Amino acid sequence: MKFIPDKDILLFKSCLVNVEYPGVESSTCYIFDRIDVDYYVDEKQSCCTGLGHYYDLFDQISTTALAARNFHLAAETGHKNIAVMCATCYAILKKSAKILNQNEEARNKVNQILDDSNLENREYTQGDMDPTLNIFHVAEIFFNKRDEISSLVKVDLSGLRVATHHACHYCKVHYNDTIEGVRDPNLIDKLAKAVGVETIGWYDHKSVTCGAGFRQRFTNKEASLAVTAEKLQALKDNKVDLLLHMCPNCQMQFDRYQPYIEEKLDTEFNIFHLNISQFIALALGADPYKILGIQTHTVPIEPLLKRLNYSLESNEKIDVEAKKSPN
Amino acid sequence: MKTIKLKKESVQLVKDVLKDIKASPDLGIYKCVQCGMCTSVCPGARQTDYDPRDMIRRVLEDDETVIDDDNIWNCFSCYTCNSVCPCGNNASEINQILRQMSIDKGEGMKKIVSFTAYGDSFMELGVGSIPSNFFDVMVKDIGPGYMDLKINIEDIRTDLGLGSYILPEKAIDEVESILDNSGFKDRLKKIKRCK
Numbered sequence: 350m351k352f353i354p355d356k357d358i359l360l361f362k363s364c365l366v367n368v369e370y371p372g373v374e375s376s377t378c379y380i381f382d383r384i385d386v387d388y389y390v391d392e393k394q395s396c397c398t399g400l401g402h403y404y405d406l407f408d409q410i411s412t413t414a415l416a417a418r419n420f421h422l423a424a425e426t427g428h429k430n431i432a433v434m435c436a437t438c439y440a441i442l443k444k445s446a447k448i449l450n451q452n453e454e455a456r457n458k459v460n461q462i463l464d465d466s467n468l469e470n471r472e473y474t475q476g477d478m479d480p481t482l483n484i485f486h487v488a489e490i491f492f493n494k495r496d497e498i499s500s501l502v503k504v505d506l507s508g509l510r511v512a513t514h515h516a517c518h519y520c521k522v523h524y525n526d527t528i529e530g531v532r533d534p535n536l537i538d539k540l541a542k543a544v545g546v547e548t549i550g551w552y553d554h555k556s557v558t559c560g561a562g563f564r565q566r567f568t569n570k571e572a573s574l575a576v577t578a579e580k581l582q583a584l585k586d587n588k589v590d591l592l593l594h595m596c597p598n599c600q601m602q603f604d605r606y607q608p609y610i611e612e613k614l615d616t617e618f619n620i621f622h623l624n625i626s627q628f629i630a631l632a633l634g635a636d637p638y639k640i641l642g643i644q645t646h647t648v649p650i651e652p653l654l655k656r657l658n659y660s661l662e663s664n665e666k667i668d669v670e671a672k673k674s675p676n
Numbered sequence: 677m678k679t680i681k682l683k684k685e686s687v688q689l690v691k692d693v694l695k696d697i698k699a700s701p702d703l704g705i706y707k708c709v710q711c712g713m714c715t716s717v718c719p720g721a722r723q724t725d726y727d728p729r730d731m732i733r734r735v736l737e738d739d740e741t742v743i744d745d746d747n748i749w750n751c752f753s754c755y756t757c758n759s760v761c762p763c764g765n766n767a768s769e770i771n772q773i774l775r776q777m778s779i780d781k782g783e784g785m786k787k788i789v790s791f792t793a794y795g796d797s798f799m800e801l802g803v804g805s806i807p808s809n810f811f812d813v814m815v816k817d818i819g820p821g822y823m824d825l826k827i828n829i830e831d832i833r834t835d836l837g838l839g840s841y842i843l844p845e846k847a848i849d850e851v852e853s854i855l856d857n858s859g860f861k862d863r864l865k866k867i868k869r870c871k
Contacts, residue, residue, distance in 0.1 A: 364804040367841035368829050375836040392839060393847040396803040403753045404791040404807075405775045405784070406867070409697045411860040418854060440755075448697065455697050466853035521759035531759050558719050562752030565720075567810050568790065569750065572723035576752070609817045642836050645825055647818055 350528060353485060353493035356387035359428035360487070361419075361442070363435035364396045365597035372642015373434050373597060376630035377487050379640050383633060384497045386490060389428045394419050399437035400598075403563035409448070413455060414462045416445030420478045421471040429478075432487045434626065436516030436596035439486050443523045446480035449473050481526050486519050488536055488595050488625055489528060495543035502544050503634035506657065511548045512589045513537045514580075514603070516596035517558050532556055537593050537625045544632035548593075554583040559599035566602065577602055578610045581618045591621045591653065593628055600624055605647045621653045622646070689738045696773045704764030708732050714757035714767045726750035728757050728767035735770060744783045748774050785870040795864040802843035802851045 366373045381388050395415050401407040423429055433439045448455050460472045478484070491498060515534035520527050529536040534556060538548040560576030562569070581603070584592060594600040604622040611617055623631070627641045637643045637659070643650035690705060712729045720726035726747045734742040742748065748771055757767040778784030793807035806814065815823045833841065843851070855861055
């Protein structure tokens with residue numbers, strides 16, 4: 350298996366984690382702090398362009414030039430290893446690193462763009478970033494330290510019926526780098542096991558996309574949500590309580606749209622959605638509102654916590670209504 | 677031994693595809709045996725008339741009409757085709773190259789004009805986001821809680837111990853300058869004009 354680092358890590362910010370599920374970032378930091386992962390968050394790091402890239406709005410050279418800038422930021426602060434929370438960041442950064450290493454013409458073009466932008470000190474040299482040895486999903490970092498995670502578990506989650514949704518842009522784009530299965534992915538099943546939860550394992554549709562399809566959710570909504578609905582039905586048929594995610598875009602597709610699909614199809618799925626970082630943090634005893642950030646979810650997580658006899662201190666719940674800006 | 681010789685003029689499109697910056701050096705399009713694995717696992721093919729196997733055949737047969745075929749816009753970019761291909765081909769990647777060709781020709785711009793707000797906010801903040809023009813429909817679909825989230829996101833992040841997600845001014849200037857010199861700014865302007 351490939352070497353997975355636990356130090357010199359740039360925790361790469363994701364646009365959808367930022368504003369949709371920021372609890373994924375705080376949960377990741379919570380876990381990293383407890384398993385001695387040395388990481389850094391850089392406020393100067395730009396977004397990977399992922400959504401724009403797959404809307405076909407961004408051209409490859411622009412995406413690659415921004416990646417080169419971010420790779421340089423990682424190196425200059427001594428954090429040459431990048432760990433992402435979003436599967437699309439993972440795919441985009443690996444693709445950009447491959448282009449920069451393998452395509453001399455593109456590399457020269459990117460360096461010219463950086464020169465023209467007065468960033469000649471940020472020029473990319475072939476081999477600066479190894480797509481396989483320097484770019485990871487945080488789930489891989491957890492997997493490498495799963496024994497340490499196991500030793501820290503405080504909350505028993507074993508009563509839940511759990512399934513996993515492995516993000517396509519982690520498993521299927523650079524599949525030679527994927528660990529724990531591509532067609533039958535088990536990376537987050539094994540992470541659940543590390544915190545004492547046996548998942549249902551394989552199910553029909555396990556490796557199928559969330560259905561977001563980037564433009565499809567907006568321009569082809571019926572087809573997009575039909576894919577999501579089929580997967581939700583397969584999960585319901587398996588009596589699943591909770592689906593674990595590893596990508597904020599997948600999480601949005603399921604969590605934000607599940608109630609909408611339920612209404613359209615006049616059915617109930619009643620499936621909770623958590624990112625694997627949130628799930629592990631929960632098992633380690635993290636606060637649902639101050640660390641997991643469940644207040645940004647559309648499908649409420651409170652009923653799940655109640656089932657676990659989790660004491661919800663209502664005074665700690667962030668009252669969104671009361672926090673509305675005065676205007 | 678008998679060999680199949682492709683006529684020189686019948687390979688222009690596939691050559692252009694392989695020359696594209698997006699094309700991986702090991703892209704196995706010439707090895708495609710038309711087995712149809714890609715189409716059989718494709719969510720786009722399941723829901724629409726998109727057919728990745730047929731798309732690859734048309735590229736290999738130099739059928740340029742595939743570039744402006746509406747169906748190429750039904751790919752979900754999930755790369756399931758890539759992950760099951762026995763020949764090392766990548767229909768998803770080729771789809772993206774064909775879409776860019778369609779955009780360069782002009783026709784494809786109409787397909788992406790509704791996503792231009794993403795480019796504006798990227799240059800303004802240095803981070804991407806769901807294009808603002810889709811916001812109203814999302815609030816309608818998801819409910820008023822989604823609006824509350826957007827209003828309160830900075831406070832929620834503070835409560836979670838996270839800093840601002842917007843880049844410092846100097847970093848935004850760098851990003852904007854890169855996107856100016858890479859040609860993205862002009863590209864965005866051009867795409868907006870086809871509204």
